[in-house]
Amino acid sequence: MVSERVGEYMAKKGISYYAFENSIGASRGSISKAVKDGKSIGSQVLENILAVYTDLNPTWLLTGQGNIFVDNEEILNNKQIETYRLRTDSYVENQQIPLYDIEAVAGLVPLFQDSKAQDPIDHISIPHLPKCDGAVYVTGDSMYPLLKSGDIVLYKEIHDVANEIFWGEMYLLGIDMSGEEYVTVKYIQKSENPGCVRLVSQNKHHQDKDVELSKIKALALVKASIRINAMN
Structure with a gap:
């Protein structure tokens, strides 16, 4: 069947x-x-x-x-490409998506504040994807096996964090943690705690975590991911 x-x-x-x-x-x-x-x-x-x-x-x-x-x-x-589309997404026939080095640009916050001032390390061109603003490499295993360290995520920036979250979708986040930016990829769900959102991992070894919405300083909706599967 x-x-x-x-x-x-x-x-x-x-x-x-x-x-x-x-x-x-x-x-x-x-x-x-x-x-x-x-x-x-x-x-x-x-x-x-x-x-x-x-x-x-x-x-x-x-x-x-x-x-x-x-x-x-x-x-x-070669490579494995996954897309994460909303029903409202429209396809873009051709686009040059800049690939950034998070460490080189010192985090998502400065990247999103002025992406034109940042030099991408390369550009990605994949036809028929939703509109994307950029791409970065993923580190960590919180979204494994959907994403693993070294994968590339392509994203669309969210400018109104308080009002433009689609609950249950996957996001790239820059979170203020004691004055330092913590960059991660998580599902965002509603929290029972006022003023907070719940960050949910794909990897069940990582516990869900509530964070204050005001702590999210950079937010982007994940639109696609790329995994390189080089075989010897």
Whole structure:
């Protein structure tokens, strides 16, 4: 069944049900229930899956014929690209996305304050992505296996932190921690504590943490990620 193949794809990619449902705009538990109970998945949801996970072979998903990936050899030897789109996102045919070195620019805050004054180390060009303002390398394992240290995240800056958060989405954050900036990637959810938001990791070895909204000094919505899979 299609739902079984969706589960197989998620297992191969190491994507949790929560992250998968979140990325395609599906309701919480809808995909996990379909996979576990062997139920059908609607055509609109399948379209969303194929739009977000472009390495998934549509023929294999629908019929079970062929390879699970569009080009298995290219993915193993080159790069793996994931996109995290909102329903309101529009595609950009071609864009040159600047790749920055966070350490060289001394954090997200100075980068976002005046990105034109910062020299990118390179530019990334991937067709049919949502509009992105820049890209940086990820460090740490809090979002593993969805992201691992050394991956690249492409982002869209959020200028009104208090009013422009999409709850449950993945964000790149610069947080004031005792006068120093802490840069991380987390899901942002509502907190029961007034004036706070809850930062949630993909890696379950990392506990959720509430932080004061006023402590978030730089915020960007993660739109895509790139993982290099060089094989010897």
